Amino acid sequence: MPDRKILVAEGLTKRFGAVTVVDDVSFSVAAGEVLGILGPNGAGKTTLFNLISGDLAANGGELSLDGSRLSAEPPYRRCQRGIGRTYQVPQPFGAMTAFENLLVPAMMSAHLRETEAYDHCAQVLRDCGLWDHANTPAGSLTLLNRKRLELARALAGKPKLLLLDEIAGGLTDAEGAELVALIRRVRDQGVTIIWIEHVLHALMAVADRILVLNFGAKIAEGAPDEVMQNPEVQRVYMGIEA
Numbered sequence: 001m002p003d004r005k006i007l008v009a010e011g012l013t014k015r016f017g018a019v020t021v022v023d024d025v026s027f028s029v030a031a032g033e034v035l036g037i038l039g040p041n042g043a044g045k046t047t048l049f050n051l052i053s054g055d056l057a058a059n060g061g062e063l064s065l066d067g068s069r070l071s072a073e074p075p076y077r078r079c080q081r082g083i084g085r086t087y088q089v090p091q092p093f094g095a096m097t098a099f100e101n102l103l104v105p106a107m108m109s110a111h112l113r114e115t116e117a118y119d120h121c122a123q124v125l126r127d128c129g130l131w132d133h134a135n136t137p138a139g140s141l142t143l144l145n146r147k148r149l150e151l152a153r154a155l156a157g158k159p160k161l162l163l164l165d166e167i168a169g170g171l172t173d174a175e176g177a178e179l180v181a182l183i184r185r186v187r188d189q190g191v192t193i194i195w196i197e198h199v200l201h202a203l204m205a206v207a208d209r210i211l212v213l214n215f216g217a218k219i220a221e222g223a224p225d226e227v228m229q230n231p232e233v234q235r236v237y238m239g240i241e242a
């Protein structure tokens with residue numbers, strides 16, 4: 001695996017009032033890598049994504065994407081520079097069809113022209129198992145299909161760095177296996193992925209490395225097996241006392 005760093009975070013910090021929810025977190029992600037993020041509820045995982053996507057401004061620290069500074073860029077610029085994300089609660093344009101929902105990032109973030117955008121969106125809908133719902137208004141989709149659409153919208157923008165926020169929850173085993181296969185295909189196309197996930201077996205099936213947060217601070221980072229054997233991780237995440 002090449003060692004070119006796509007994302008580098010140094011000392012990222014976010015406070016809400018007196019509470020520090022992301023506490024001096026540093027890490028990097030190499031091109032083509034899948035980094036999993038674990039941590040108990042409220043550990044600061046989604047807030048970390050919000051700092052990377054620009055939905056929230058950091059109180060301290062630096063971020064760079066592909067070697068150039070990201071920290072001062074607004075969210076739309078970060079999309080255009082290749083950061084795509086999903087939200088825990090899917091946020092489609094409810095009145096637009098699934099296909100129209102994909103056209104927006106394909107044209108605005110990936111800057112595809114109309115014909116290219118149509119072809120790309122059709123392919124993404126097929127990849128994500130949504131082709132039969134191409135013309136369904138997003139607001140009428142089932143929860144599972146809204147989750148698929150959330151991933152499809154992120155992929156439609158042709159991200160080089162994809163942030164996935166808990167997309168496997170509530171799926172059957174077969175749907176989970178399908179999702180893992182899809183994420184592997186996306187990774188194999190060269191997309192770098194950071195994936196927050198509580199469904200451990202899904203994350204473990206894909207992640208190259210795992211980073212663990214607790215109370216906003218990084219408590220472990222490394223190969224998945226090694227991290228899961230870490231006594232502090234077992235204590236805070238799985239409630240196992242040594």
Ligand SMILES: Nc1ncnc2c1ncn2[C@@H]1O[C@H](COP(=O)(O)OP(=O)(O)OP(=O)(O)O)[C@@H](O)[C@H]1O
Pocket residue numbers: 016021039040041042043044045046047048
């Ligand atoms: N906008 C906000 N204002 C105030 N506090 C916030 C805000 N957003 C998040 N928090 C708090 O920051 C802490 C971290 O929240 P965050 O959503 O990042 O955790 P998380 O690790 O993603 O949790 P989960 O696994 O439950 O999704 C929590 O205590 C949360 O209540």
